[in-house]
Amino acid sequence: MSKILVGRNITWHGAKITKTDRWVKNSHKSALVWITGLSASGKSTIATELEYRMFERSINTFVLDGDNVRHGLNKDLGFSAEDRNENLRRVGEVAKLLVEAGILTIAAFISPFKSDRSLIRELFQEGEFLEVYLRCDLSVCESRDPKGLYKKARRGEIEDFTGISAPYEVPDEPEIIIETDRLSVAESVDVILNVLKEKEIIYESDSRSSLLAPQFSKRMAGIAITKS
Amino acid sequence: MSKILVGRNITWHGAKITKTDRWVKNSHKSALVWITGLSASGKSTIATELEYRMFERSINTFVLDGDNVRHGLNKDLGFSAEDRNENLRRVGEVAKLLVEAGILTIAAFISPFKSDRSLIRELFQEGEFLEVYLRCDLSVCESRDPKGLYKKARRGEIEDFTGISAPYEVPDEPEIIIETDRLSVAESVDVILNVLKEKEIIYESDSRSSLLAPQFSKRMAGIAITKS
Numbered sequence: 001m002s003k004i005l006v007g008r009n010i011t012w013h014g015a016k017i018t019k020t021d022r023w024v025k026n027s028h029k030s031a032l033v034w035i036t037g038l039s040a041s042g043k044s045t046i047a048t049e050l051e052y053r054m055f056e057r058s059i060n061t062f063v064l065d066g067d068n069v070r071h072g073l074n075k076d077l078g079f080s081a082e083d084r085n086e087n088l089r090r091v092g093e094v095a096k097l098l099v100e101a102g103i104l105t106i107a108a109f110i111s112p113f114k115s116d117r118s119l120i121r122e123l124f125q126e127g128e129f130l131e132v133y134l135r136c137d138l139s140v141c142e143s144r145d146p147k148g149l150y151k152k153a154r155r156g157e158i159e160d161f162t163g164i165s166a167p168y169e170v171p172d173e174p175e176i177i178i179e180t181d182r183l184s185v186a187e188s189v190d191v192i193l194n195v196l197k198e199k200e201i202i203y204e205s206d207s208r209s210s211l212l213a214p215q216f217s218k219r220m221a222g223i224a225i226t227k228s
Numbered sequence: 229m230s231k232i233l234v235g236r237n238i239t240w241h242g243a244k245i246t247k248t249d250r251w252v253k254n255s256h257k258s259a260l261v262w263i264t265g266l267s268a269s270g271k272s273t274i275a276t277e278l279e280y281r282m283f284e285r286s287i288n289t290f291v292l293d294g295d296n297v298r299h300g301l302n303k304d305l306g307f308s309a310e311d312r313n314e315n316l317r318r319v320g321e322v323a324k325l326l327v328e329a330g331i332l333t334i335a336a337f338i339s340p341f342k343s344d345r346s347l348i349r350e351l352f353q354e355g356e357f358l359e360v361y362l363r364c365d366l367s368v369c370e371s372r373d374p375k376g377l378y379k380k381a382r383r384g385e386i387e388d389f390t391g392i393s394a395p396y397e398v399p400d401e402p403e404i405i406i407e408t409d410r411l412s413v414a415e416s417v418d419v420i421l422n423v424l425k426e427k428e429i430i431y432e433s434d435s436r437s438s439l440l441a442p443q444f445s446k447r448m449a450g451i452a453i454t455k456s
Binding site: 015016017021022025048051052055058060061062063064068069072073076086090093094096097098100101102103123 | 243244245249250253276279280283286288289290291292296297300301304314318321322324325326328329330331351
């Protein structure tokens with residue numbers, strides 16, 4: 001680095017912007033909210049509503065799901081066991097970059113296996129990974145069946161369909177359990193927002209449009225890196 | 229979706245947050261600034277300084293480089309021709325997600341081949357991909373050689389080293405050319421910032437700490453989606 005600068009009268013700051021710098025600027029922390037559950041348990045619906053409710057509070061947020069990952073980054077992957085693992089591994093790594101960039105990231109994937117979910121958890125620091133298990137009776141999911149996938153699976157037209165012909169491993173210790181066969185979408189999102197507040201990832205704000213919550217700046221002052 | 233909501237008295241917004249929504253909230257647009265050039269041409273230095281200067285203006289920004297990609301998302305890839313292509317393909321797709329999330333993304337990669345760079349360009353809408361070519365004489369790069377890589381390459385200890393034993397294909401029509409053997413780091417970054425302003429991706433602001441540039445809100449009003 002120094003060699004590049006030899007003989008030059010320049011101002012170069014050299015310091016990389018850290019995740020903490022971004023938290024201070026944004027007035028909220030970043031983390032990964034990982035939503036897991038059966039097909040039709042409400043993952044996408046809750047992810048979309050959670051994103052809306054956070055955005056409304058000026059939180060930097062983004063949803064990763066099959067729609068935006070399978071058609072781009074992971075379009076080279078199929079649905080073999082190996083490719084499904086790799087699909088989730090990459091999602092975890094992308095989420096890590098987004099969290100590093102200060103984005104309160106939401107991921108909505110069936111992710112039926114404990115091993116995949118814990119590999120992703122391990123990428124994050126303590127408190128930056130929240131597993132949200134949508135507990136919904138299979139019969140309820142099957143009666144919803146918005147894309148007709150359960151019917152196809154019952155007819156044997158889809159192999160290894162979670163809950164029908166492939167297992168779903170219930171999380172042992174998820175940060176949040178939501179019974180989506182009992183709670184409304186709005187109630188479900190409230191549960192997640194409240195946990196994010198309890199964990200001081202987001203903060204109460206008098207005004208939803210306030211971009212700088214004074215109480216947050218105060219709290220964060222201790223860890224903020226001062227640059228002149 | 230409707231099936232999930234049947235019989236429930238809930239408020240559900242349903243609408244996904246769009247890139248434009250984020251632009252309005254952030255008071256700047258998002259795009260990918262792709263920095264290409266020989267090893268030691270100054271890519272990382274300029275990327276880091278550009279990030280700093282943008283962050284200082286409250287712009288949401290993030291740098292993708294070998295450091296944060298090769299050790300995570302792309303740690304399964306080696307340095308064969310095929311793996312190098314896949315490395316850059318994935319970087320392009322991740323950048324697309326970041327840009328979708330409203331982040332003014334900076335990528336710093338040698339990326340010696342036109343084909344790789346144009347595949348990435350094609351992922352983006354017109355005006356959202358800016359190719360920045362750091363033009364720096366090979367002899368200058370070689371004299372800098374901060375990591376001793378050129379020496380190793382000359383001794384034949386590194387195969388396919390760009391500029392020595394592998395080609396670098398100069399961009400035909402990059403949005404920006406910077407002669408890093410003539411300009412300082414600060415001057416180089418100024419060039420990029422000025423182009424971002426000309427292209428109305430970022431805006432002049434009276435106060436560096438102002439999070440809402442009124443002139444931007446005005447400009448964006450026409451494309452903002454109003455949600456009540």
